[in-house]
Amino acid sequence: MRNKLFLVAALLACSPVLAQNDSASARFLDEVIITANRVEQKQSQTGKVVTVIGKEVLERSKGRTVAQLLNEQAGITINGALNNAGTVQTLFMRGAASGRVLVLLDGIPVGDPSFINNEFDLNFLSITDVERIEIARGAQSTLYGSDAVTGVINIISVKKNVTRPLQVKSTLAGGNNSTFRGNLQAFGTKGKLSYQARYSRLSTRGFSAAFDSAGNKGFDRDGYRGNVANGALQYQATAQLSFRSFVQYSGYRSDVDAGVFTDDRDFTINNRTLMSGAGFTYKTEQVNVTGNYQYGQNKRLFLNDSGHVSGFSKFVQDEYFSKSQFAELYASIRISPSLTLLQGGDYRFGFYNNQFLSISSFGPFRTNFKDTSVSQSSLYASLLYSGLKGRLTVELGGRLNVHSRYGSNHTYTFNPSLAVNDRIRVFGSVATGFKAPGLYQLYSTFGNRDLQPEESVNYEVGAEQKANKLRHRLVGFYRDIDNGMDFDNIGFRYFNFPRQLVRGLEYEASVQLLTGWQLTGNYTWISGTEFTQSRISFKDTAYTYLLRRPAHQAQAHLRYQHKGGWAFTLSGRYVSRRFDAGGFKVQDVALGSYFLVNAYAEYQPQSRIRFFADAQNLTQTRFFDLRGFNSIPLLVTAGCTFEW
Secondary structure, rough: HHHHHHHHHHHHHOOOOOOOHHHHEEOOOOOOOOOOOOOOHHHOOOOEEEEEOOOHHHHHHOOOOOOHHHHOOOOOOEEEOOOOOOOOOEEEEEOOOOOOEEEOOOOOOOOOOOOOOOOOOOOHOHHHHEEEEEEEEOOOOOHHHOOOOEEEEEEEEEOOOOOOOOOOEEEEEOOOOOEEEEEEEEEEEOEEEEEEEEEEEEEEEEEEOOOOOOOOOOOOEEEEEEEEEEEEEEEOOOEEEEEEEEEEEEEEEEEEEOOOEOOOOOOEEEEEEEEEEEEEEEEEEOOOEEEEEEEEEEEEEEEEEEEOOOOOOEEEEEEEEEEEEEEEEEEEEEEEEEEEEEEEEEEEEEEEEEEEEEEEEEEEEEEEEEEEEEEEEEEEEEEEEEEEOOOOOEEEEEEEEEEEEEOEEEEEEEEEEEEEEOOOOEEEEEEEEEOOOOHHHHOOOOOOOOOOOOOEEEEEEEEEEEOOOEEEEEEEEEEEEEEEEEEEEEOEEEEEEEEEEEEEEEEEEEEEOOOOOEEEEEEHHHHHEEEEEEOOOEEEEOOEEEEEOOOOEEEEEEEEEEOOOOOEEEEEEEEEEEEEEOOOOOEEEEOOOOEEEEEEEEEEOOOOOOEEEEEEEEOOOOOOOOOOEOOOOOEEEEEEEOOO
């Protein structure tokens, strides 16, 4: 215990910026961002809390997944990121429940209507396809609509500064557990036309998803095979007008187990998604108009063929199919040098169905969930003011949503920011959020058609300082949710609980030490109270913790860059004690705190080739992010990236 406390104290003392571990570091530079207010602006000119994970960081993350990279950012916890490949990635931000963070691909919302909270499956992404990630924390429902209750994660694949007709990039890597990672990219620009095409593959024998608590049951390995293929075209018709189109196909097959502490050698999940769309941008000095359309469809098949089980045969097939559509048109108009008006509208449509078949010694059992859909239309506007020679910025905005089931509702945002001097900026915000129930929560076997939308008020205040060698930011937030949505563990249906209160702090920093040395990292504290049902009985109660979300989380990363082309990073991650559900009418179970040590090294003999090695959980610590399921052992990946 004393050693753990010492390590935690060391982390907090050096709690360093938006650069997380070497393979997960993020930058806190004054660069141009687009996610905060949907207009291009310097990071220092917005009062939003934005973290940018840039290309150089992603280049050092080839041995990891997108979920593992995001899991190391301040305010974010992803259950499943450190479990076996193919595990469902449950994304929490700032202590809110899952489905309260909106994921964007190149600025366009994505999700699966057949998922409980309309989430997007992060397993569909390959980190080698990502050029940049922008994370905007805090309520963003005014600009981005439902699901953006606690923030937005914009995963950007568009390449910049491509000048040659043909460029090729490839990454090959291997590791223990028979792990293979491969990626091939071709991209270029010829005249007015730009293109990019990519293919990525990840396969591994993995390890047992379920934890063998007895230690002698011989649980089998659960493997994973995934592929991602995508392409995009952009045509610059004039200096002001450009058109673009894209398509992406992702699929994976993953072996899974029957449940907590329970093995199953014949249980698999096959997930597939297809996304395609098109858009345009018209841009002048005064006006910027953008239009986008995206179509997506998802197929999920759970197949369990356990006919080998002695004395009892079992076959289960559970298949989901969903479709989604998204269309938007928005424009930013520069009214004066200090005033910009953003206005737009969008339309969202979600649909899914489900077929279930179970065969046992009792005979067959079938259910058929028929086609069900929901839609929402929105209009929004935001006024962006910049005064006092750029020292003062203010955003004031509102959105009107018209939901096909719940009618009209609205959200608003007020976000001022003031630069006290050249080094210090203070900021704050008051914003409301809106979250409509998902189709699964309403109409599935466990659904509740009386569910009401979740509404929230979010408060935020913070300050950031930029000195010569030190950059850091401290943010405090408070969220009050009414009509929260949760699952009734006694009656087995979804319901509205009256209230949830969450408060927290986020600290991010980066310090330049001696020549070539940099220390970076972050710390997050959250405290929540839920006024909801008991998980042992249906009686009202209050919980002073949040399931699977730790109260304390910290990471620090020490990097050395040598002029000779090699570099290394040593990092540590601390996660405090937290609770997970214990089962039917059983008290919640405490999961112990843990500390992980990771390392990364690279050698770049020339600009076109890079050799790398990545090691996670160097000390082979046994820990649990999900009760009854194994987390990663020592994982080592080594490979090279070549560019031509």
